[in-house]
Amino acid sequence: MLELTLQAIYTGLLSGGFYALVAVGLALIFGTMKVINLAHGELVLLAAYVAYATESKLGLNPLLALPIAMAVVVSAALLTYFLTNHIKKDRELNSLILTFGLGIILTNSLLMVFSANIYSTSTEWFFEGVVIGDTLFSMRSELLAFVVGVLSLGGLYWWLNHTWHGRAIRAVSSNLDAAKLMGMNPKQAEMWSWGVAGILATLAGCMLYTTSVIHPPIGHGLTIKAFIITVLAGMGSIPGVLVGAFLIAIIESLTATFFQSSLSELASMGIFLVVLIVLPSGLFGNKRIH
Amino acid sequence: MLKVKNLSLNFGGVKALQNVSFEVREQEVLGLVGPNGAGKTTSFNVFSGNVRPTSGEVTYDGHDILKSSMHKRVKFGIGRTFQIPQPMHELTVRENLMVSQRFGRPDKKVDQQRISEILDSVNLLHKSESDAATELALTERKALEVAKALATEPSLLMLDEVLAGLETTGKKLFMETLKKIRKQFNLSMIVIEHDIETISNLCDRIVVLNFGKVIAEGTPDETFRNPEVIRSYTGEENA
Numbered sequence: 325m326l327e328l329t330l331q332a333i334y335t336g337l338l339s340g341g342f343y344a345l346v347a348v349g350l351a352l353i354f355g356t357m358k359v360i361n362l363a364h365g366e367l368v369l370l371a372a373y374v375a376y377a378t379e380s381k382l383g384l385n386p387l388l389a390l391p392i393a394m395a396v397v398v399s400a401a402l403l404t405y406f407l408t409n410h411i412k413k414d415r416e417l418n419s420l421i422l423t424f425g426l427g428i429i430l431t432n433s434l435l436m437v438f439s440a441n442i443y444s445t446s447t448e449w450f451f452e453g454v455v456i457g458d459t460l461f462s463m464r465s466e467l468l469a470f471v472v473g474v475l476s477l478g479g480l481y482w483w484l485n486h487t488w489h490g491r492a493i494r495a496v497s498s499n500l501d502a503a504k505l506m507g508m509n510p511k512q513a514e515m516w517s518w519g520v521a522g523i524l525a526t527l528a529g530c531m532l533y534t535t536s537v538i539h540p541p542i543g544h545g546l547t548i549k550a551f552i553i554t555v556l557a558g559m560g561s562i563p564g565v566l567v568g569a570f571l572i573a574i575i576e577s578l579t580a581t582f583f584q585s586s587l588s589e590l591a592s593m594g595i596f597l598v599v600l601i602v603l604p605s606g607l608f609g610n611k612r613i614h
Numbered sequence: 615m616l617k618v619k620n621l622s623l624n625f626g627g628v629k630a631l632q633n634v635s636f637e638v639r640e641q642e643v644l645g646l647v648g649p650n651g652a653g654k655t656t657s658f659n660v661f662s663g664n665v666r667p668t669s670g671e672v673t674y675d676g677h678d679i680l681k682s683s684m685h686k687r688v689k690f691g692i693g694r695t696f697q698i699p700q701p702m703h704e705l706t707v708r709e710n711l712m713v714s715q716r717f718g719r720p721d722k723k724v725d726q727q728r729i730s731e732i733l734d735s736v737n738l739l740h741k742s743e744s745d746a747a748t749e750l751a752l753t754e755r756k757a758l759e760v761a762k763a764l765a766t767e768p769s770l771l772m773l774d775e776v777l778a779g780l781e782t783t784g785k786k787l788f789m790e791t792l793k794k795i796r797k798q799f800n801l802s803m804i805v806i807e808h809d810i811e812t813i814s815n816l817c818d819r820i821v822v823l824n825f826g827k828v829i830a831e832g833t834p835d836e837t838f839r840n841p842e843v844i845r846s847y848t849g850e851e852n853a
Contacts, residue, residue, distance in 0.1 A: 491713050492755035495702045505662065507688035507718030507766055 327459050332596055334355040334460045336574030338447035341473030342466075342535065344569035345441055347553035349521030354554060355497040357519040358407055359419040363427035364525065365546030366434075367404075369530020371397045372538045373434055374444050379533075386445055386533055392546045394526045400430070401522030407513060427543060434493040436538040469531035477529055477566050480520070484562070489516045552596055557606055565606030571595065571607075615640050616661070616770055617800055621670030623656060623826075630656045631667065632826045638770065643796060643803040645817035646836070647810075649846055652823040655697070655805045658772050658832045661804075662694045663687050673732025674770070688718045697775040697806075699755040701747035707733070708742040708760055711765040714815030729765065735795050753784050757791070764795065771800045777812055785809070789816055810838060812848075822846070 335492075350364045361367075371393040378389035402424055411418045449467035484490035495503040496513040504508060532538060532546075553572055557564025575595050576588035603609060616638040618676055620723065623631040631653045638644045646654045659665045661672060664683035672680050679687050702710050711729045716722055733739040736757040741750065747758060756776055763771055771790070777785045789812055796803060807813045814834035822830040822837055824846040830837050 388674050488713075488716055491705070491709070492717065494704065495713050495717075498702040498704060499700050500682075500694075501664065502702060502762075503717075504684040505688060505694055505700075505766075506714040506762060507685050508713075509683075509717075 328581060329578070331460060332577045333574055334456075335462065335466075335576030336579075337570060338466045338470040339577060340570035340573035341470030342379065342528070342531055343473075343549060343553055343573050344354060344428045344566045345469070345473035345524060345531065347430070347459050347550040347569055348480060348555075348562060348565050349524040349528075350547075350550040350561070351554045351557060351562060352493075352517050352524070354560075356493050357408070358416050358513050359523070360416075360423070360551065361408075362423040362547055363404060363430060363543075364421060364423075364550055365426045366430035366520070366534060366543035366547070367397050367400055367522065367525040368546050369434065369538060369540070369543040370430060371440055371526040372533040373529075375445075375530045375533040376438070376538065378443060379447065380443075385447055385529060387461055390526065390530055392513035393530060394523055397526045398519055400520035400570065401518045401525065405518035409511070418504065427547065429597070431540050431543055434543075436500055438540070440539060440541075442537045442539045443533075445534050447534075457462075461551075463482050465534040465537070466532070472527055472531055473569075474566075476524055480524070481562060483520070489513070490512065493517050507606045515588075536557060550592075553595050555606055556596055556599055559606065561606070561608035567607055615642075615675060617673045617831065618657075618661075618673070619671040621657070621660065621667050621672065623653075623660060623667045623842050625666065627782075630826050631660070631670075634659055634670070634823070634826070634828055636828060636831060637748060638802055638804055639804050641796075641802055642802060642819060643805060643817045645813040645820040646806045646823065647808070647820055647837075648806055648815055648823035648829075651825075652825055653826040654848075655774055656826075657823070658694060658804070658806065659685075661687075661692065661772060668771075668795045685717070688768075691767070691769040692772070693718075693766050693770065694772040695756075695759040695763050695774055695776055699752075699759040701750075701755060702750045704746060705737055706742070707738045707745050707747060707750070707761075709746055710758060711760055714762045714765035715767075723760065725807075732761050735764070735798055736791055741841045753788065754781060756780070756788065760795070764799060770804070772804045772806075774804075774806045774809070777807060777809065785812065793814060808848035814838065 329561050350361055353359055355359050356551060374387040374393035374396055375386035379386040391398050404423060408422060420568055438578060453461055454464055454467050455461050458511045484494055489560045492508050492513040500510060553565055553568045556568035572592045576593045579588040579591035619635050621631050621634040621765050646657060648654055660667050674690050674692060679690060689852055708729060711732060712724050723768055730739060733742050738754060738757050738761060741754060752760060762774065777788055780788060805816060817834060818838040821828055822843050829846060830840045830843045
């Protein structure tokens with residue numbers, strides 16, 4: 325029983341690292357622009373399909389797709405930013421419709437190009453098992469996704485705190501008018517946050533392809549998961565994203581282990597609602613990007 | 615330095631500013647006074663770029679600043695504080711100034727010695743390293759607001775009711791700080807303030823606004839003896 329519980333928590337932790345990687349881009353953009361990018365999951369999926377194409381068409385390791393995927397996804401993210409930036413009225417609300425529409429366009433483009441087939445990596449290295457302390461088991465790809473997720477969030481935290489572009493994003497997120505009066509061009513900070521969110525979505529997409537299966541409709545589900553984690557964290561809080569992602573993933577894993585895997589999302593939703601009833605601003609509510 | 619000519623601003627049917635004209639001279643402290651709703655903060659909002667006027671001209675050292683966005687006006691040398699301090703909450707006091715310098719100064723240089731000098735001038739040097747802006751008391755937040763603006767190296771500093779909410783002693787001490795920084799940093803200032811004693815003590819000249827119009831202009835003594843100014847503050851019968 326103890327071993328089973330530890331394994332479930334371990335699996336949840338590994339998934340949590342990946343969930344955090346998916347969600348953090350959404351949180352970053354919301355923190356800077358107060359825009360919820362409903363096409364975020366589709367951007368993650370776009371990177372996953374670039375990884376698939378690199379592996380299946382070029383015969384290369386899907387991780388080698390990172391530079392191309394980054395170029396594609398960051399361009400798509402910046403295009404989304406430019407379109408969002410053209411909304412003159414009620415940007416927070418109208419951007420929901422815009423990005424939702426862009427998500428549909430991306431999903432259908434992927435359907436057209438890659439069909440509705442389900443794909444997963446054929447590189448065996450990712451499926452090989454890693455055993456920690458004789459009891460805790462995972463696939464290499466899961467461990468890799470966790471490490472990439474945690475390192476990316478750590479890197480993002482460092483970047484936000486120690487670089488001028490990062491500080492500018494924190495300043496714009498903290499107080500837009502004050503930031504402008506300090507000479508900051510908020511559009512530049514916003515563009516940087518979309519670019520960085522694109523890089524994070526690329527990493528998440530490549531990890532998605534190596535750990536799981538992909539097909540066009542799952543982008544929407546990724547967006548919903550990222551949104552739930554972002555809200556649970558407290559809109560715009562980066563440390564909160566990590567905690568929220570671990571919480572959701574561990575609850576899902578424990579439910580799947582001790583009850584049924586079909587109940588896992590229901591359980592995480594239940595906890596999500598309970599947290600929001602007790603803490604309406606989320607776990608790290610009112611704490612902006614840092 | 616700052617020249618305002620026939621500035622008007624309408625919010626729907628409300629005429630917030632009506633043909634307002636005045637100028638701020640080199641190293642002068644100009645008081646902008648008037649009853650609530652007179653158009654003082656609205657004028658600041660036009661100068662700093664928060665709102666666009668309906669018509670009129672505002673030039674600063676010959677630049678037509680109305681064509682520039684808010685962050686570009688900072689680089690022309692126009693600094694501003696808000697009535698309610700708006701620090702970047704999660705940054706330390708020093709970081710707030712570092713960000714201001716990096717983005718506000720045209721040369722983008724971060725000069726730690728200069729930051730210490732500015733913090734010292736507003737009595738915040740002892741708070742600079744570890745204190746987050748949120749941990750400061752009201753007087754200190756007001757001082758940080760001024761220091762942030764100073765870090766952008768302005769030649770004109772616009773202070774919007776910077777003494778509001780302070781108790782009498784705090785007000786006097788803060789006024790002395792303002793006099794000190796004016797000399798130390800060779801500043802011109804526009805000061806919005808309700809307290810007549812403070813404004814008389816601090817300002818070289820005063821412009822009085824009422825219902826969006828300039829109703830008087832001159833030295834503090836001249837202005838506060840002006841019957842129309844007295845009427846605007848106290849009512850017809852006291853004039």
